[in-house]
Amino acid sequence: MNPMDFIESLDPQILLGASVAVIVIVAAAFLFSSKKAKGCLDPQNFKDFKLVKRTQLSHNVAKFKFELPTSSSILGLPIGQHISCRGKDSQGEEIIKPYTPTTLDCDVGYFELVIKMYPQGRMSHHFREMRVGDHLAVKGPKGRFQYEPGQLERLGCLLEALESLQCSRFLGQY
Ligand SMILES: Cc1cc2nc3c(=O)[nH]c(=O)nc-3n(C[C@H](O)[C@H](O)[C@H](O)COP(=O)(O)OP(=O)(O)OC[C@H]3O[C@@H](n4cnc5c(N)ncnc54)[C@H](O)[C@@H]3O)c2cc1C
Numbered sequence: 001m002n003p004m005d006f007i008e009s010l011d012p013q014i015l016l017g018a019s020v021a022v023i024v025i026v027a028a029a030f031l032f033s034s035k036k037a038k039g040c041l042d043p044q045n046f047k048d049f050k051l052v053k054r055t056q057l058s059h060n061v062a063k064f065k066f067e068l069p070t071s072s073s074i075l076g077l078p079i080g081q082h083i084s085c086r087g088k089d090s091q092g093e094e095i096i097k098p099y100t101p102t103t104l105d106c107d108v109g110y111f112e113l114v115i116k117m118y119p120q121g122r123m124s125h126h127f128r129e130m131r132v133g134d135h136l137a138v139k140g141p142k143g144r145f146q147y148e149p150g151q152l153e154r155l156g157c158l159l160e161a162l163e164s165l166q167c168s169r170f171l172g173q174y
Contacts, residue, residue: 039076
């Protein structure tokens with residue numbers, strides 16, 4: 001029996017039920033696969049992230065790589081916003097400072113911070129003492145600036161206009 005004969009021989013109600021089931025399964029699979037990965041940050045509470053790699057970039061600058069809960073997790077930090085990091089200074093006092101990760105949400109499973117450590121800096125002390133396996137308490141996202149696609153282009157146009165205005169003023173003087 002060829003497939004068309006087989007389909008025609010089926011009860012129309014069974015056929016309808018099977019079609020509905022197929023549509024539901026396909027729709028569920030589509031929704032599941034297109035569901036946006038959820039970020040790992042909590043704006044109200046600090047969450048701990050494990051330091052998995054530390055790379056010294058210069059005498060006082062280092063790159064810190066932190067692991068996210070799963071290999072497919074994203075940090076969930078919108079462009080233009082930052083995070084608050086909590087640590088302890090050399091006196092053991094709690095200190096909270098803002099930092100901007102150098103990674104984006106297209107970097108999955110981890111995020112990185114590039115930190116300049118000042119000799120007397122309070123949070124700098126915390127980062128200087130951090131070793132692989134230690135945890136950093138992070139809260140966020142923070143910041144009022146929300147980047148919208150195309151904003152950079154508009155900013156570029158504005159700067160170009162200001163630049164030509166400055167040029168024409170300069171040329172007008174001579
Ligand atoms: C939105 C935002 C994002 C940021 N992102 C980053 C980032 O990605 N990476 C980064 O490295 N920084 C970043 N910063 C800066 C960061 O928040 C801290 O200000 C920086 O790390 C210094 O903090 P600290 O506690 O170590 O230094 P502080 O204790 O605030 O000291 C600052 C300066 O004062 C000097 N100082 C402190 N105590 C004394 C003292 N007793 N006598 C003399 N001098 C002293 C220190 O040497 C240093 O030069 C960001 C800041 C903002 C606002």
